[in-house]
Amino acid sequence: MIDVRSLLVLVAVADVMVSIVLWLGAGRRLRHGVAWWIASLIARALAVSILASGVQPQAGALAVAAAMLALSMTLQGSALLAFDSRHLPAWVHSAVMAGAAVPFALLAADAANTVLFGGLVFGTLLLALAAIALQIRAPASGRARGRGVMVATFVIGAVAFYVRGVAVTMTADPLQAFLTPSPFQGAIFVTAAAAALLATFAFLLLQKERAEGESVRLATMDPLTGAYNRRTFHEIAERELSRIRRADQPLSIIIVDLDHFRPINERYGIRVGDQVLQKIADIVRGALRKEDMLVRYGGEEFLMMLPDVPGPGAVVVAGRIRKAVEAEPLRIEGHVIPVTVSVGVSARLDEGPESIENLLARADDALALAKQRGRNRVVALSLGRSIAA
Numbered sequence: 300m301i302d303v304r305s306l307l308v309l310v311a312v313a314d315v316m317v318s319i320v321l322w323l324g325a326g327r328r329l330r331h332g333v334a335w336w337i338a339s340l341i342a343r344a345l346a347v348s349i350l351a352s353g354v355q356p357q358a359g360a361l362a363v364a365a366a367m368l369a370l371s372m373t374l375q376g377s378a379l380l381a382f383d384s385r386h387l388p389a390w391v392h393s394a395v396m397a398g399a400a401v402p403f404a405l406l407a408a409d410a411a412n413t414v415l416f417g418g419l420v421f422g423t424l425l426l427a428l429a430a431i432a433l434q435i436r437a438p439a440s441g442r443a444r445g446r447g448v449m450v451a452t453f454v455i456g457a458v459a460f461y462v463r464g465v466a467v468t469m470t471a472d473p474l475q476a477f478l479t480p481s482p483f484q485g486a487i488f489v490t491a492a493a494a495a496l497l498a499t500f501a502f503l504l505l506q507k508e509r510a511e512g513e514s515v516r517l518a519t520m521d522p523l524t525g526a527y528n529r530r531t532f533h534e535i536a537e538r539e540l541s542r543i544r545r546a547d548q549p550l551s552i553i554i555v556d557l558d559h560f561r562p563i564n565e566r567y568g569i570r571v572g573d574q575v576l577q578k579i580a581d582i583v584r585g586a587l588r589k590e591d592m593l594v595r596y597g598g599e600e601f602l603m604m605l606p607d608v609p610g611p612g613a614v615v616v617a618g619r620i621r622k623a624v625e626a627e628p629l630r631i632e633g634h635v636i637p638v639t640v641s642v643g644v645s646a647r648l649d650e651g652p653e654s655i656e657n658l659l660a661r662a663d664d665a666l667a668l669a670k671q672r673g674r675n676r677v678v679a680l681s682l683g684r685s686i687a688a
Contacts, residue, residue: 303488307351310492314344317499331509332378336502339374342367343495362404365417369399372424375498379431379449382505395424418464422457429453435505445504452501456494463487521595523573524580532594532602536655539592539606543647550647551613552662553603555583555620558639558674560599567634574631575638579624586620602662610646610679617642617677625675641669644679 318340321333329337346367349360373395377387399420406413432449466484519531527535543550557563557579564572576599583601584593596602605613621642628637643666645658661680669678 422460
């Protein structure tokens with residue numbers, strides 16, 4: 300036999316304890332929806348505490364409990380949207396609270412209709428939360444188990460509320476069914492309570508996956524420009540070259556170096572210099588395909604690996620990048636900063652074994668030659684011949 304009031308007290312205590320743990324664990328870094336989720340747990344704890352406080356709550360208390368439970372669900376929606384860098388309009392909270400509280404106050408004398416209405420309303424809110432959770436983008440690590448668990452718990456909770464609401468219409472004494480539920484009704488109560496608690500653990504799993512994805516991003520990407528870092532390039536390049544060899548396909552390397560970048564840092568400051576690098580990275584990225592690899596190879600050097608692109612095609616891409624950078628001076632913090640780049644290009648040779656080191660060496664030699672010839676130009680070294688553009 301399930302004691303519903305004891306179950307409600309357990310849920311309230313669990314919500315309070317978990318909210319305290321979340322608050323202490325996050326410290327001052329209540330980001331990515333954590334603050335909203337803590338608020339939702341407190342609101343739900345208040346709601347179930349009111350329901351558990353008396354044998355038959357009065358209309359006013361029942362309306363407050365309904366409002367707090369609805370608020371806890373909209374706060375969870377805010378938490379999920381904040382996790383995904385979106386937001387829920389503030390008016391939604393008050394509108395949903397009123398939409399739940401007012402009918403509860405009016406139907407308080409009719410237990411059957413009250414439970415039916417509550418089952419339909421809160422079940423629908425949980426389905427809305429499931430829809431929001433389903434839209435959460437997968438983390439950089441590629442794992443999305445937290446999203447799946449979150450959606451499943453909300454759907455299970457919604458079904459439990461719907462079944463509870465419909466089942467009460469078949470009960471002669473809804474209040475007695477609440478106080479001493481049958482095994483089936485007890486199972487519904489336990490399922491709803493378990494789904495409510497599991498949703499918090501699913502949210503924690505989402506946070507864990509985000510942290511893992513952030514670790515992967517920091518380990519593989521340059522945080523300033525969003526390009527791959529040098530170490531990741533060398534890890535990927537050897538595998539890519541092996542594939543290219545087996546398929547006997549072309550591969551090209553482009554190295555872009557900002558001309559006279561040090562004077563920009565000295566004149567305008569490092570912060571402006573960083574923004575210059577970011578804008579140059581965006582320009583270069585705009586000239587590449589999805590399958591191309593952009594790497595921040597040095598302080599002001601960017602490297603591009605172009606699979607399936609022969610040398611002449613890489614020269615065209617390099618020329619397009621050089622012209623795009625030269626065409627429009629960068630406007631940063633009120634300054635107009637003209638920037639040009641020197642570019643070196645190399646391509647996989649048709650005969651004999653080839654290595655990434657050889658490709659890099661030829662591209663670097665081409666870059667050095669571009670600087671010697673006056674900068675702001677493209678030089679390609681391939682098959683022992685030099686081509687200037």
